[in-house]
Amino acid sequence: MKGLERILREHAFFAGFPEDQIALVAGCARNHRFDAGQYLFREGEPANEFFLIRHGKVALDIASPGQPPIVMSTLEPGEIVGASWLVPPYRWTFDARAVELVRAIGIDAACLRGKCEADHHLGYEMMKRFAPILVKRLHATRLQVLNVYGKR
Amino acid sequence: MFTESAEMARMPPAASGDPFVPRIYCVDRIRRELSDTVTLEITPSQGPRPRYAPGQFNMLYAFGVGEVAISISGDCADDRTFVHTVRDVGAASRAITSLDVGAAIGVRGPFGTAWPVTDAEGSDIVIVAGGLGLAPLRPAIYHVLANRSRYGRIAILFGTRHPQDMLYRDELAAWRRNLDISVEVTVDHADRDWRGNVGVVPALIARASFDPHDTVALVCGPEIMMRFAVNALRDAGVAPDHIHLSMERNMKCAIGLCGHCQFGPQFVCKDGPVMRFDRIASLFAVREI
Known part of the structure; x- marks a missing residue:
């Protein structure tokens, strides 16, 4: 557990996170390894876990019927994968695929939701970290769909 | 300053x-x-x-x-x-x-005006290019690479629509082979054969390594991309007077007479195209200009 606590403390997502609450989060954490091409999760599956990337690159894919999947974003070490675990009905809305060997920490969603419900300070700390990331990704997605490099 | x-x-x-x-x-x-x-x-x-x-x-x-x-x-x-x-x-x-x-x-x-490549000597350089915006920046890239020892860290961040739309692909690959500069490329959309970054170029700024208190940023691309890039540079701590943009307007006479490229009180052909962000920040957010 100490090892996971140290890893979480060193991850950019948890920079400045209160020490006692790191220990609470670590209680829901486990190590993962995904080989290139392996999926962290698939669209429609229950969002039981979110991931902190430690090593490697993760692609977020969206598939449409009859079309090859489109990569909409890639994520790097220091970033997180997945926010659907926060919002009912807790199902993934895209695929997350390891582009190369990925090492990540998975945080059990039900475990963390329960701890956040029991300790609102923890819940607020988590929200303070997730909200800016989600807003930044929303802004980036808006810029992406504008097709700014097309002919005017 | x-x-x-x-x-x-x-x-x-x-x-x-x-x-x-x-x-x-x-x-x-x-x-x-x-x-x-x-x-x-x-x-x-x-x-x-x-x-x-x-x-x-x-x-x-x-x-x-x-x-x-x-x-x-x-x-x-x-x-x-x-x-x-x-x-x-x-x-x-x-x-x-x-x-x-x-x-x-x-x-x-x-x-027109030039990128401040001489004034930037001694500083880290962050070059942010979007699409065809890499073309006006290429002379500055040649200059800083030819005078590498005069600069701190150099990051070249390039975004384009799709891997097939990549301008100067061979040169980007060649620049990337330099061990003492960082070259990052991202695309807005890709299929699964692309193993590089997918996302918008301002997102690369947060990942780049530079000293925000001693960095000169050179930015060129579609204006909306530059707005997002400036926000990301400001979020990273780069001062407005260290951010330089290449503006694009409908230039006709090119010597500041006809007024076609008027940008507030300035003419892009004469006072630009390279403009320091702190001098145009108030105009940059005005939609009608």
Whole structure:
């Protein structure tokens, strides 16, 4: 557990996170390894876990019927994968695929939701970290769909 | 804080003669970059090629069709040619992209302000380019790479729509092979064969390694991309007077007379195209300008 606590403390997502609450989060954490091409999760599956990337690159894919999947974003070490675990009905809305060997920490969603419900300070700390990331990704997605490099 | 006079003093003098009269140049080489984009190397049919600084532009004249402002995208160290990367977006640019080797083209210039590559010596350099915006930045990249020891860390961040739309692909790969600079490329959309970054170029700024308190940022691309890039640079701690943008407006006379490229109280052709962000920040957010 100490090892996971140290890893979480060193991850950019948890920079400045209160020490006692790191220990609470670590209680829901486990190590993962995904080989290139392996999926962290698939669209429609229950969002039981979110991931902190430690090593490697993760692609977020969206598939449409009859079309090859489109990569909409890639994520790097220091970033997180997945926010659907926060919002009912807790199902993934895209695929997350390891582009190369990925090492990540998975945080059990039900475990963390329960701890956040029991300790609102923890819940607020988590929200303070997730909200800016989600807003930044929303802004980036808006810029992406504008097709700014097309002919005017 | 950069002094305006320092970089301006080093800029080449404006081309001699009547600035409204084009000189005749000859197309020496053509390289097709993308389906709608070519790079032309042109040399004067008579006399020496005027000096220029990274970031300046020429007015290229397709005889009988029209004139268009195009940034110079070559290496200032080459004193023989002008290099221009031109995208077919209208009648004049279509005529220019259709020229053959040996064809004549009219040139007025060079005009405008330059990237502050000399003032930036000693600092980290972050170059943020989107799409065809890499072309006006390429002379600055050549300069900083040729004078590598004069700069701190160098990050080149490039975004484009799709891997197939990548301008200067071979050169990006060559720059990336330098062990003492960072070159990151991202695309807005990709299929699964692409193993690089997918996402918008401002997102690369947060991942880049530089000292925000001693960094000069050079940014060129579609204006909305530059707005997001400036926000990301500001979030990273880069001061507004260390951020330089290459603005694009409808330039006609190129010498600040006609007013077509007016940007608030300034003319992009004369006071730009390279402008320091703190001087245009109030205008940058005004939609009507």
